[in-house]
Amino acid sequence: MANEKIKLTSAEIASIWTGYMNDSLSKCILGYFLQHVEDKEIRSVVQFAYDLSSAHIEKLKEIFQQEQIPLPIGFTSEDVNLNAPRLYTDMFMLTYILNMGKAGLLAYGGFCAMSARKDIRDYFREGLKETSDLFDKSSEISLSKGIFVRAPFIAYPSKTDYVDTHKYLSGFSFFSKQRPLNSVEIAHLYTNIQTNLMGAKLATSFAQGSPRKDIQQWMLRGRDISEKHIQVFTKALLSNGIQPPVSSDISITDSITPPFSDKLTMFHMSLLSATGTGNYATAAAASQRSDLIINYERLSLEIAQYAKDGADIMIKYAWLEQPPGTQDKDKLVTKKEQQ
Structure with missing residues (x-):
């Protein structure tokens, strides 16, 4: 059966809705970063991240349109003042993108795992690869600039062993x-x-x-x-x-x-x-x-x-956008009785 004849599941709708909200937010923040970043290497990774978010938004718009699902409001140019003075240092921007990359790896992996339709899985699988590239680029630049914070080092173990007492859990x-x-x-x-x-x-x-x-x-x-x-x-x-x-x-x-x-x-x-x-x-x-x-x-x-x-x-302040949901059956019955 062709993909277009198979309706999206609730999990797939949730995934594309969440992806659109997150990418529209990221595009606003990264667009502002681009206005102020000075370091050429950091600018390259900010631009890379911005281009990814922009491309994702366009792809997600196509999916919403094809499925005839209302496009989320999300965030637009009205939510960012690109002319505002610099608020963040270049190093902050790089660290922010590094953390965004880590979160994106988890998110795209989860979205892909929840999706059944091949075109949706393909989209999130590609997003996972792109986010992996973003994390790799931001990690390399962070390491080169000495701001990548490594986890603590410990001595290598000399042998393997089993837990031999319940005190281990205490x-x-x-x-x-x-x-x-x-x-x-x-x-x-x-x-x-x-x-x-x-x-x-x-x-x-x-x-x-x-x-x-x-x-x-x-x-x-x-x-x-x-x-x-x-x-x-x-x-x-x-x-x-x-x-x-x-x-x-x-x-x-x-x-x-x-x-x-x-x-x-x-x-x-x-x-x-x-x-x-x-x-x-x-x-x-x-x-x-x-x-x-x-x-x-x-x-x-x-x-x-x-x-x-x-x-x-x-x-x-009427800012909390509702995710797509099921219809309230009781309200439908009440509305029918009132007609």
């Missing part, structure tokens, strides 16, 4: 010392430190530019949450004699002119919150020490409440 004991962190746990602590560092910087920059008091306060609250979580994860590493890797200059400037609409920045922080919750869930599932699992679970609740409060603000 993170709390008044009578014995906690076992050292294993490499899997260290990897997730490192990853969550890095994502929270980026989140804290973005929240600060968004608060700096927003003209609305409630959004300023929400953004600064997000910064404080990220900094608190960094401290929790850093403490876990330091207690094992591991110095957490730190980034170099990825700072923001002192400009208070907003380059992006509050609608865009609120969506972006909500997206980061969702990503953070997913990262914590993955880390909790992969970690074997109970104290780490408990930390991830309680910190996830804090992110969830923060995201809920952000959604309330977006609803207040």
Whole structure:
């Protein structure tokens, strides 16, 4: 049966809708970056990322049109002020794209896995390859400029072994010392430190530019949450004699002119919150020490409440776009009775 005769599944609709929202946001941010980036090598990767987002938007528009599904509103030129003064350093832009590449690898892999129709799988498979190229390019430039933050090093193991006691899973004991962190746990602590560092910087920059008091306060609250979580994860590493890797200059400037609409920045922080919750869930599932699992679970609740409060603000200003959904059958029945 031809693809065009097979309707998209709910998972495929969700994937293309989410992809369009994310790429329309990225195009606005990367377009602004292009106006201010000075370093030639960094400009090349910003341009590469911008071109990818632009091409993805056009391809997704074709899919929506072919399926006769309303195109999402997403984000447009009205959500970015390209003439706003520089808010981010070149190093921040590069680090942002590096993190965007990491998130994109996970997103496109998930979209591809949820898609059944070949043309949709082909689109996301190509997107996965392109995002892999973006991550590779940004990684190489970050390494060459000395700002790629590597995960902590540990001694190579000299043998393989099995867990021989239930104490291995325990993170709390008044009578014995906690076992050292294993490499899997260290990897997730490192990853969550890095994502929270980026989140804290973005929240600060968004608060700096927003003209609305409630959004300023929400953004600064997000910064404080990220900094608190960094401290929790850093403490876990330091207690094992591991110095957490730190980034170099990825700072923001002192400009208070907003380059992006509050609608865009609120969506972006909500997206980061969702990503953070997913990262914590993955880390909790992969970690074997109970104290780490408990930390991830309680910190996830804090992110969830923060995201809920952000959604309330977006609803207040009519900025929260609805994903495609099923029809409310009760409302249909009621409407029919009223006719």
